[in-house]
Amino acid sequence: MRKLNEYEKKQKLKAERYKELALKTKQKSIDAYDSSNRAVAGIPFGQPILVGHHSEKSHRNALKRSWNAMGRCVELSEKAEYYEKKAKSIENNTTISSDDPEAIIKLKAKLEQLEEKRENIKETNKQRRKEKKDGFPRYVLSNLGQNINSVKKRIKLLESKKDDVTTSQKIGEIEIVDNVEDNRIQVFFPDIPNEDIRTKLKGNGFRWSRYNGCWQSYRKAWNMRTAKDCAEMYGK
DSSP: OOOOOHHHHHHHHHHHHHHHHHHHHHHHHHHHHHHHHHHTTTSOTTOOOOTTSTTHHHHHHHHHHHHHHHHHHHHHHHHHHHHHHHHHHHHHOOOOOTTSTTHHHHHHHHHHHHHHHHHHHHHHHHHHHHTTOOOSOHHHHHHHHHHHHHHHHHHHHHHHHTTOOOEEEEETTEEEEEETTTTEEEEEOSSOOOHHHHHHHHHTTOEEETTTTEEEEESOHHHHHHHHHHHHHTTO
């Protein structure tokens, strides 16, 4: 069995965390459902509220508690389903991420498979024409060609960056790190930036990383420009 690299290990751990969250949240949903039933356990099924009776207040309160608990049950159930979908999405994801240190190797293997598939289709079409039969439609080869060109461009881009090294620069109190290993542009503020800066960061794909204690996004020239703009905005 092939040994997982660090990126693959992180993805596996992420999927496991979502599975764990799904189980815990599902149990909370079950507990809320039980609480909803317990809240009205002493009231006969179909018993109407006796307006003016001494039981009216307790009856209404019991129904309210039951209703609120059932609402939590539904909300938690939906959240558990969301976590389960996230876990499955990570496990079933076949996309080759640029974060993967083996991305170039995997992309070259994918390119070889695509080119082999294209050649097989061409040979099949040639044979089908000889037999006066229909072959694969043109759009199949056209789509394959686009995919092949896309993979080639990604390989070229990643190869142009493989000798990059992590660098750091400061603009005032702000540190901007071009993190090659994590494939991220990271912005470290001494405290919480104002709403305008946060809006600009979010609008350009930056997200707060609690683990790294910074705002970060993928390594792109545009994101570096955004990071510098936000650093210059800080304190104004």
